[in-house]
Amino acid sequence: MTGATASVKPGESGAVRRSRPLGPRLRNMSRSFLLTLLATCAVAAFLSPLLQSASLALKSRDQITQLGAPLWPADPQTYDYNGRTLDVYVVTINGEDEQLALVTPGRTSSVFVDPANPDAGTITWQGSWRALPRAWVFSPHLENFGQVWDLLEFPRLLFNTVVIAVVGMIGVLLSCTLVAYGFARFRFPGRNVMFLLLLSTIFLPTIVTTIPTYAVWRALGVIGNTNPAIAWAPLLVPAFFANAYDVFLMRQYFMTLPRELDEAAAMDGAGPFRTLISVIIPQSWPVIIAVGIFHFVYSWNNFFEPLIYLTTQPELQPLAVGLQRFNGIHSREPSLLQAGTLMTLVVPVVVYILFQRVFTRGIVITGVER
Amino acid sequence: MSGLTIAQRTRLAHRPRLRKLKPLERREALWGLLFISPWLVGFVLFTFLPTVATLIFSFTNLNLSSSAPFAFVGLKNYQDLLADPQVWASLRVTFTFAALWLPVTMIVPFMVAVMLNSPSLRGASLFRVLIFLPYVVPFVAGVLIWQNTLLPDTGWLNEGLRAIGIQNPPDWLNDPTWIYPGLVLVGLWGIGGAVIINLAGLRNVPTELYDAAKIDGGGWWAAMRHVTLPLMSPVIFYSLTLGVVEVMQYFLVPFVLKNGTGEPGGTTYFLNLYIYKNFFTFQRMSYGATLAWLLFVVTLLLTLALFASARRWVYYAGERE
Numbered sequence: 001m002t003g004a005t006a007s008v009k010p011g012e013s014g015a016v017r018r019s020r021p022l023g024p025r026l027r028n029m030s031r032s033f034l035l036t037l038l039a040t041c042a043v044a045a046f047l048s049p050l051l052q053s054a055s056l057a058l059k060s061r062d063q064i065t066q067l068g069a070p071l072w073p074a075d076p077q078t079y080d081y082n083g084r085t086l087d088v089y090v091v092t093i094n095g096e097d098e099q100l101a102l103v104t105p106g107r108t109s110s111v112f113v114d115p116a117n118p119d120a121g122t123i124t125w126q127g128s129w130r131a132l133p134r135a136w137v138f139s140p141h142l143e144n145f146g147q148v149w150d151l152l153e154f155p156r157l158l159f160n161t162v163v164i165a166v167v168g169m170i171g172v173l174l175s176c177t178l179v180a181y182g183f184a185r186f187r188f189p190g191r192n193v194m195f196l197l198l199l200s201t202i203f204l205p206t207i208v209t210t211i212p213t214y215a216v217w218r219a220l221g222v223i224g225n226t227n228p229a230i231a232w233a234p235l236l237v238p239a240f241f242a243n244a245y246d247v248f249l250m251r252q253y254f255m256t257l258p259r260e261l262d263e264a265a266a267m268d269g270a271g272p273f274r275t276l277i278s279v280i281i282p283q284s285w286p287v288i289i290a291v292g293i294f295h296f297v298y299s300w301n302n303f304f305e306p307l308i309y310l311t312t313q314p315e316l317q318p319l320a321v322g323l324q325r326f327n328g329i330h331s332r333e334p335s336l337l338q339a340g341t342l343m344t345l346v347v348p349v350v351v352y353i354l355f356q357r358v359f360t361r362g363i364v365i366t367g368v369e370r
Numbered sequence: 371m372s373g374l375t376i377a378q379r380t381r382l383a384h385r386p387r388l389r390k391l392k393p394l395e396r397r398e399a400l401w402g403l404l405f406i407s408p409w410l411v412g413f414v415l416f417t418f419l420p421t422v423a424t425l426i427f428s429f430t431n432l433n434l435s436s437s438a439p440f441a442f443v444g445l446k447n448y449q450d451l452l453a454d455p456q457v458w459a460s461l462r463v464t465f466t467f468a469a470l471w472l473p474v475t476m477i478v479p480f481m482v483a484v485m486l487n488s489p490s491l492r493g494a495s496l497f498r499v500l501i502f503l504p505y506v507v508p509f510v511a512g513v514l515i516w517q518n519t520l521l522p523d524t525g526w527l528n529e530g531l532r533a534i535g536i537q538n539p540p541d542w543l544n545d546p547t548w549i550y551p552g553l554v555l556v557g558l559w560g561i562g563g564a565v566i567i568n569l570a571g572l573r574n575v576p577t578e579l580y581d582a583a584k585i586d587g588g589g590w591w592a593a594m595r596h597v598t599l600p601l602m603s604p605v606i607f608y609s610l611t612l613g614v615v616e617v618m619q620y621f622l623v624p625f626v627l628k629n630g631t632g633e634p635g636g637t638t639y640f641l642n643l644y645i646y647k648n649f650f651t652f653q654r655m656s657y658g659a660t661l662a663w664l665l666f667v668v669t670l671l672l673t674l675a676l677f678a679s680a681r682r683w684v685y686y687a688g689e690r691e
Contacts, residue, residue: 028490031490032490032491032492035485035488035490035491036490036491036492036493038485039485039491039497043497043500043501045530046500046501046504046558046559047500047503047504048519048526049515049516049518049519049526049559050504050507050515051526052515052518052519052525052526053514053515053518053519056518071526071529174408175408175409175412178405178406178408179405179406179408179409181405182401182402182403182404182405182406183402183406185402186398186399186401186402186405187395187398187399187402188398188399188400188402188403189399191402194406194410197413198409198413201413201417202612202615203611203615203669203670203673204417204421204666205615205618205619205642205662205665205666205669206619207619207642207645207646207649207662207665208420208421208424208662208663208665208666209416209417209420209421209424210420210649210662211420211423211424211427211649211655211658211659211662212419212420212423212424212427213416213420214649215655238412238416240408240412241408241409241411241412241413241415241416242408242409242412247409272401272405297506300508301506301507301508301509303508303509303510303622303626304622308650319508320508320509320510320511321510323508323510323511323514324510324626327510327514327626328629334518337514338514338515338518341510341511341514341515342511344508344510344511345506345507345508345511345512348506348507348508349503349506349507351506352502352503352505352506353499353503356499356502359502359506359566360498360502360566363563363566363567364566364567364570
């Protein structure tokens, strides 16, 4: 790439040359600063709903119903004075806001005391105390989370969610590894057609298969069954029969592995299954971990299937469905609802933060290489 | 990457060894079929047979809320469908929403990816992690968080709008005019995946091409128009196709927000919601099945049209499979 960089013309004056490295660098710095500032604002706005949720989850019920309450979790400030608990207001005296505790309310004038300096005696203020704003003090109500823990039966729903996610993950890993290995390493008639068919299942609307599947599970006595292992079958059994996304991801990975090792194993008398176990899988941990995590998060967040198959059995529902039910029952308690919401999302978010590179790579493979 | 595609390399690696030995070839085919059998069985059980069964249901009077004996009724459900105003209303709702949803969910991730790809941006990887984060937030949790943010009086969005001087910000989720922008905002929380895919696509554009565009005297827009967009067209095509499939099935977010009522004013009575209600609320299985096939056929036609158009505008570097 000759000539792509700006060349310095001969004969330029020293003054120009000295300013040259500085000018562009300054412009680059300011551009970089502006872009980074813009991105920071955009991302802050993008994530602000999470912050509002967190703030609401820590508020008391009183704060939500009160006008003029701050955005952050807080309680109205009080002050203990001579054995009485007094409310603290923001009072403007001589143009300055002061936080004073109300001792004797009156229609046209009230008596206050300064909590910071109670020995100075009382202060009489002219005006209607009812118009005064309350003073607020920061106080996160962490007990909301404890309340939701009980109300939502969180431990039980957590257990349901984890079991469904982990068993499904095992099923997906077993089945998709086998199927991807079959597509990646063996030639058989109709292979390309079948692979296309596999991928085309992505385009089939879910609802098209829902009802007959639902009807069969119902006829088998699975829906409403009190045995969790049976009631969860509609969520778990399909996981053991592979799916397009994960097979595609694994196949793409297997195809990049050199065949020489397979062939060497075959020379040593290893069968195809042996080769899979001792040659392919040891080289494929990155993709196996990616598929496992993808399914775990997918299952944790899945809503529609658990909703239709477990409607009548709250005690077997995973968190996503339990949270929606909670929304229906406690919609007048927004703090508790947001606390429950945060408790539901914390596990997938932590899993993502721990494995964010795995997520990125997996999504790139399915998205770009198709 | 060498000049050969993966598929070509496999073919080359295979051909000479197998052509000579017929029985070995058959053994290999049997092993292959054995390994893919979990998917084959699953495909038949959980995809093919249910899809056919749904088609059969659509020619019957299967209805769990009526006592009429089960019978085949020919095309009656399809006639009902054509005469049902809710079908057309739901189709219109779905397409109107898609007309807003698709452009926004295509363009915003692209622009975010362009920004993240800029060498001027500091801390790009941190931004990438943060932008992807809501993608892993459980769907119901995300909806409930946004329900709170979009509240007309106490939601932070409207607080922010009032702070910049907008006197009467909309009641996003209860105003028929603003419900779609509101739903699109909720949906934008899931752009993380699309951003990552766009970003990977942008990084695959060879930098020599940008240098060449610069030498030719083109500015930022010329490079975008003649280098970035053509080379990104496979990614755009992929996102658009999956986006169409996704938006045609859209109903769960308003389902949670509005409890499946289709409020405000029927604006969230999406086609998939109508199907869901026929199945699980009205228990009109046969009619629901007919609607499900309508959805399937519409989706199929749209994707086929996209694939047919791809020849004209999707540019594949190197050979196409």
